Amino acid sequence: MNDLKLKSQRWVYAAALSALIGACAATPQTSEPGASPAPGAPGAEAPQPQGPGDPTGTSDGTPYAGPTGPFTPSGNLSMDRWREDFANRARSKGENPAVVYAILEGISPLELYLSEDVGVASTGIADQAEFAKAIWEYLRTAVTNSRFETGQQKLRELSPTFDTLEQTYGVNREAIAAIWAMETNFGSYIGNYDAANTLSNMAVEGRRRSFAENQLYALMEILEKGFADREQLGSGWAGAMGQTQFMPTTYLAYAQDYDRDGHADIWANAPDALASAANYLSSSGYVFDEPWGIEILAPANFDWSYADGNERRMATWKSLGLSPIRGGGFDVDDNTYAELWLPAGAEGPKYLLFKNFNVFKTYNNADSYALAVGLLADGMEGKYGPVAAWPKHIERLSTQEVMTLQETLNDLGFEAGPVDGIPGRGTKAALQRFQKAQGMPADGYPSGPALDAVLAAAGS
Ligand SMILES: [Ca+2]
Numbered sequence: 001m002n003d004l005k006l007k008s009q010r011w012v013y014a015a016a017l018s019a020l021i022g023a024c025a026a027t028p029q030t031s032e033p034g035a036s037p038a039p040g041a042p043g044a045e046a047p048q049p050q051g052p053g054d055p056t057g058t059s060d061g062t063p064y065a066g067p068t069g070p071f072t073p074s075g076n077l078s079m080d081r082w083r084e085d086f087a088n089r090a091r092s093k094g095e096n097p098a099v100v101y102a103i104l105e106g107i108s109p110l111e112l113y114l115s116e117d118v119g120v121a122s123t124g125i126a127d128q129a130e131f132a133k134a135i136w137e138y139l140r141t142a143v144t145n146s147r148f149e150t151g152q153q154k155l156r157e158l159s160p161t162f163d164t165l166e167q168t169y170g171v172n173r174e175a176i177a178a179i180w181a182m183e184t185n186f187g188s189y190i191g192n193y194d195a196a197n198t199l200s201n202m203a204v205e206g207r208r209r210s211f212a213e214n215q216l217y218a219l220m221e222i223l224e225k226g227f228a229d230r231e232q233l234g235s236g237w238a239g240a241m242g243q244t245q246f247m248p249t250t251y252l253a254y255a256q257d258y259d260r261d262g263h264a265d266i267w268a269n270a271p272d273a274l275a276s277a278a279n280y281l282s283s284s285g286y287v288f289d290e291p292w293g294i295e296i297l298a299p300a301n302f303d304w305s306y307a308d309g310n311e312r313r314m315a316t317w318k319s320l321g322l323s324p325i326r327g328g329g330f331d332v333d334d335n336t337y338a339e340l341w342l343p344a345g346a347e348g349p350k351y352l353l354f355k356n357f358n359v360f361k362t363y364n365n366a367d368s369y370a371l372a373v374g375l376l377a378d379g380m381e382g383k384y385g386p387v388a389a390w391p392k393h394i395e396r397l398s399t400q401e402v403m404t405l406q407e408t409l410n411d412l413g414f415e416a417g418p419v420d421g422i423p424g425r426g427t428k429a430a431l432q433r434f435q436k437a438q439g440m441p442a443d444g445y446p447s448g449p450a451l452d453a454v455l456a457a458a459g460s
Contacts, residue, residue, distance in 0.1 A: 191236030218248030242266030345445025395448030
């Protein structure tokens, strides 16, 4: 923009108009599902994305037909009341009564959501592995030799499919395969819940009712448009469907019918599922051939307060003395932005993270999940990590101790934010400010020694 400001306003307008006309003339509508570019036009060689299905192309286009009621009682009064009310609202919104019936008939209470015992109902929902375990414990079950081997085998078996996916969506094959591994262990475990049932349970449970009802509307649309059959709509316990674990709204927005049989079958058809994941990653901003992260070494006495969540140009990181732990130089442009991240403090593995790391997090918003995806993708290329050892010898903090840390940092004026026992970015930043003020390595790692130092400074 600075360059443009030097030119006259008229020139800018003329250039923009000419660029726009040029773009319209030369570029086919490559993002339009099913569009075919003119022969010889740029992009004519690249395969075209294909949306969730083409009901008018392969089905006869008639509306979904079937019984419209009455519902069989579910055995749970709250569920029956909610269903009557929701079905009425859906029909008055114009949903096809046969579709409403097909989605909501046969639902039944799941202990996971509707147990009388609060302890049962909250387990699994609140206590997600990504947050409860040490990161190396999480990675030990997520990033395994068996997944590297299966991944390499799948990449060989489906090599032409992955070629097409890279060309069409601009997402590296190992990244797609790593997501596939994380979500359903390469399609071997797609969950044995019925999506409509688990989402109905979520709606009745109530905390996420409007979310669950929106997902149920999306299921109705999938059925109405003939993208999938009623029996296909299986999911995991939270309603995520198929080999790439798409919520119904995500399916409608991103699912792809790779083999063009009229249905985006993310459940049984691996290429459809992989194209869907690639389309989602691509739409989330994936940068082809850019690393998700590079494990680094830093010079002695490096100021770890640079690990503050801010992105800086590679030129800056190089000038600060960071280098790849595997040796050689960074194979990334100096103007590319990266964030310095210490998943387990200055004594553990340390990474420069690039845009693709955050793209992985659009799938599951946990740093540990994105790290697992990245490590799996690298391992499928024979590049195993992390190179540095995890600092298992440093005492980790319990939830109660994290709360003490947060409370004490707040008392000392370092503003750790809410005292919730979760050592998030706010807690780490506050600890870094404390460490820096004390002349300690400012890595923000909420460890036993860090808590001791904070308590000592508070005189307690
Ligand atoms: Ca298909």
